[in-house]
Amino acid sequence: MTRPDAPPGAVRQGSLREWNLAVVLGRIAAADRPPSRAGLAAGTGLTRATVSAVVEDLLAGGLVAEAEPTPRTGAGRPSRGLVLATDGPAGLGLEVNVDYLAACVVDLAGRVRHHTVLRADLRPASPAETLARLADLAARARADAAREGLTLAGAALAVPGLVDDAGLVRLAPNLGWRDVPVPALLAAGPPLTAHVDGVPPLVVDNEANLAALGELHAGPAGPASFLHVSGEVGIGAGIVLDGSLFRGARGWSGEIGHIPVRPDGPPCRCGGRGCLETYAGQEAILAAAGLGGADLPADTATTRLAELAGGGEPAVLRALAEAGTALGVAVAGVVNLLDLDTVVLGGGYAPLAPWLRPPVLAEISRRVLTAAWSPVIVRPAALGTAAAAVGGAGSVVRRVLARPAGWLARPA
Amino acid sequence: MTRPDAPPGAVRQGSLREWNLAVVLGRIAAADRPPSRAGLAAGTGLTRATVSAVVEDLLAGGLVAEAEPTPRTGAGRPSRGLVLATDGPAGLGLEVNVDYLAACVVDLAGRVRHHTVLRADLRPASPAETLARLADLAARARADAAREGLTLAGAALAVPGLVDDAGLVRLAPNLGWRDVPVPALLAAGPPLTAHVDGVPPLVVDNEANLAALGELHAGPAGPASFLHVSGEVGIGAGIVLDGSLFRGARGWSGEIGHIPVRPDGPPCRCGGRGCLETYAGQEAILAAAGLGGADLPADTATTRLAELAGGGEPAVLRALAEAGTALGVAVAGVVNLLDLDTVVLGGGYAPLAPWLRPPVLAEISRRVLTAAWSPVIVRPAALGTAAAAVGGAGSVVRRVLARPAGWLARPA
DNA sequence: GGCTATTTGTTCAGTGGTTGAATTATTTGG
DNA sequence: CCAAATAATTCAACCACTGAACAAATAGCC
Numbered sequence A, B: 001m002t003r004p005d006a007p008p009g010a011v012r013q014g015s016l017r018e019w020n021l022a023v024v025l026g027r028i029a030a031a032d033r034p035p036s037r038a039g040l041a042a043g044t045g046l047t048r049a050t051v052s053a054v055v056e057d058l059l060a061g062g063l064v065a066e067a068e069p070t071p072r073t074g075a076g077r078p079s080r081g082l083v084l085a086t087d088g089p090a091g092l093g094l095e096v097n098v099d100y101l102a103a104c105v106v107d108l109a110g111r112v113r114h115h116t117v118l119r120a121d122l123r124p125a126s127p128a129e130t131l132a133r134l135a136d137l138a139a140r141a142r143a144d145a146a147r148e149g150l151t152l153a154g155a156a157l158a159v160p161g162l163v164d165d166a167g168l169v170r171l172a173p174n175l176g177w178r179d180v181p182v183p184a185l186l187a188a189g190p191p192l193t194a195h196v197d198g199v200p201p202l203v204v205d206n207e208a209n210l211a212a213l214g215e216l217h218a219g220p221a222g223p224a225s226f227l228h229v230s231g232e233v234g235i236g237a238g239i240v241l242d243g244s245l246f247r248g249a250r251g252w253s254g255e256i257g258h259i260p261v262r263p264d265g266p267p268c269r270c271g272g273r274g275c276l277e278t279y280a281g282q283e284a285i286l287a288a289a290g291l292g293g294a295d296l297p298a299d300t301a302t303t304r305l306a307e308l309a310g311g312g313e314p315a316v317l318r319a320l321a322e323a324g325t326a327l328g329v330a331v332a333g334v335v336n337l338l339d340l341d342t343v344v345l346g347g348g349y350a351p352l353a354p355w356l357r358p359p360v361l362a363e364i365s366r367r368v369l370t371a372a373w374s375p376v377i378v379r380p381a382a383l384g385t386a387a388a389a390v391g392g393a394g395s396v397v398r399r400v401l402a403r404p405a406g407w408l409a410r411p412a
Numbered sequence C: 001g002g003c004t005a006t007t008t009g010t011t012c013a014g015t016g017g018t019t020g021a022a023t024t025a026t027t028t029g030g
Numbered sequence D: 001c002c003a004a005a006t007a008a009t010t011c012a013a014c015c016a017c018t019g020a021a022c023a024a025a026t027a028g029c030c
Helices: A015-030 A037-044 A048-060 A127-147 A182-186 A207-217 A282-288 A298-310 A314-338 A353-367 A387-402 A404-408 B015-030 B037-044 B048-060 B127-147 B182-186 B207-217 B282-288 B298-310 B314-338 B353-367 B387-402 B404-408
Strands: A064-066 A082-084 A089-096 A100-107 A112-119 A151-159 A168-172 A177-181 A202-206 A226-231 A235-241 A244-246 A342-347 A377-380 B064-066 B082-084 B089-096 B100-107 B112-119 B151-159 B168-172 B177-181 B202-206 B226-231 B235-241 B244-246 B342-347 B377-380
Touching: A015 A037, A015 A048, A015 A082, A015 A387, A015 A404, A015 B015, A037 A048, A048 A064, A048 A404, A089 A127, A089 A207, A089 A387, A100 A127, A100 A387, A112 A127, A112 A387, A127 A151, A127 A182, A151 A182, A151 A207, A151 A387, A177 A182, A182 A202, A202 A207, A202 A387, A207 A226, A207 A235, A207 A244, A207 A342, A207 A387, A226 A314, A235 A314, A235 B314, A282 A298, A282 A314, A298 A314, A314 A353, A314 B235, A314 B314, A342 A353, A353 A377, A387 A404, B015 B037, B015 B048, B015 B082, B015 B387, B015 B404, B037 B048, B048 B064, B048 B404, B089 B127, B089 B207, B089 B387, B100 B127, B100 B387, B112 B127, B112 B387, B127 B151, B127 B182, B151 B182, B151 B207, B151 B387, B177 B182, B182 B202, B202 B207, B202 B387, B207 B226, B207 B235, B207 B244, B207 B342, B207 B387, B226 B314, B235 B314, B282 B298, B282 B314, B298 B314, B314 B353, B342 B353, B353 B377, B387 B404
Parallel strands: A089 A151, A151 A202, A226 A342, A342 A377, B089 B151, B151 B202, B226 B342, B342 B377
Antiparallel strands: A064 A082, A089 A100, A100 A112, A168 A177, A226 A235, A235 A244, B064 B082, B089 B100, B100 B112, B168 B177, B226 B235, B235 B244
């Protein structure tokens, strides 16, 4: 009763070219210096003839450009370096969070060409109001992109909550959202782009997921598998396995806030006891540090904690050590389960990493069986504020890179 | 600094046929009645002409056969049904466990054509002795396979421990193994098969991983993502995500025995406190049930527990409830993290499932945020004893199904 | 029994895309 | 200024899929 995964689909004649477009474009994107056609041929195993043909398609489609200052090599006819176009498709990244809105535009090469963050406490506002303000931000980002000659290939919106496939936000506790049909509310403006490859123009995803994606593609060569922990009011995690984001059966992976850390601990709103969130959630840390009363916006609170910790404030240091230990217990379980080699401290944890890292590492080395053979890396996130917006925008352009044929065949 | 996953390799002319061989073969394997060439064409989107050509290759290579009793359809020329060959390639599955050795042969269609289990306490034996006995079992299985006209395409060996890529068993605590170079010790006999596609003839893998693979392909249509928990002396888990086994960065995923369940609990040999293993490990359950002294072999102990629980023995029922709750706490954390929709109780847990399931479900519904929207299924494993051996043998033949071109091109 | 409708499987010219070798283009070094 | 070297393009050949026409085999119907 064998039932192997039936291969997705048959390969028709034209799929060959589609695939090779992606291969060549991927190589150009991954190279650290503009590769020549000949170099691509050597690297991919294709003939120079084929590479030339493929590159011609990419040039004509505006996905690739020839680097102006020809990179010198030695004797022989000089090669013409190929780079990703910076005036082609781009991705729009949006983010709604508890205390800010963000919009950004990322081009094919991964450069952030536009970035706006608008600070505001959004908990009192209704979803419609918030999304109207976001649409405003998005409109400005789009105008900016158009001015720079970029064509938006789609948008991604990050929200701190559970989202289903259709973009319905089932639950975003810290925003007070429940069953908010985001695409319908946000589509009030002019349509972003026609569907490409069946992907809707606006993808809504969890903030932790998109931040993890951003982290994956930031930096020189992101590790293949890692856990990206975002410490905000809640605690979310994005899981990257073998270089791609793991979303789970329904797209709701990464709920680590309620891993039991000390079952004899304080009760949690989830019904359990001693959940991670009750030790390492932002409110918990603030309370333990003696700053519970002050109703600061989230990022200010984090900055304040970092300052006080830097100044050696004992209560704050104790609170962070406590939080780090709890985080370490939970993370160690995840690392044992998934055999990850890297843990990234993101979101609100990034600025607190100097104090959180040691206890996290300590718990990992105590509890992870295989840590002795190959150590687990724990590091702060490379991306800063609104990492999820940048990650989301990046995921849009990366769709184009992964299937350039879809972009090339788009209706004018 | 975008760095998209460079597509694996370029597609050359012949890859097209290679791919379509896999597509068609996969469809034949997945169908529940022998499909016709015309049906395959309709299903895959290829032309009937192409399908005919592809099928001809598969028939010539002995991977597929025409079903003798032509399945009747209605008017028109009768179709000739295609089935997987049962006299073609087969996989050899081997297993070393604490109290038994096993060997089995699985054919292309997934049928178990040979199965031997040899009970023996292997803890006192040296790795070399144990592997010599296993080689003996394997030789008999191979002779049996040859008698039935099967050609072995490779072998997989399951061990209860941590294995690296080269087949070195780094640590198998319950066997007392450390750094055992299994392939070298087992290769004493005649070589199994030449490398196909760069895969060594003998693959060594973790028992929980292979059992999970077996579970994935047993039953009508295994769920795409699930956790397979094996309760033996230790507790291991195999993780299947989107229909394929997740092995982790170094192949050591699935260590769930040391997830903290009750940090105020008894100390564990890992250094932590209140680990899952101290509540739901086999020894822990036996001790809690008042059977700690009896030094029974593992499977006997499990059977005994099931009998006593069936008889309503209060101490045993209490012990199982306790173990189930602990297991539920740990599993809930995993389900939250990975958003799985199914949990399979395998290994020693399978016969105890009637008593473990309720507390596990209770903890899941308490702790898994999304359980309210779509319930998590908890069920006993479909495969019985030596599930890992069967799963391993299945993984061998499934390699052939996934890349038939490699098999067809093998050196005669 | 013979005819038609129907469906399966095969044959064959046509086409898209890659291959491999030859050719052209453009530079460095002597 | 020419030879050597490397890059890119051109072109006939070839491979695998496509589409349509055709042969094969059966059921239903008179």
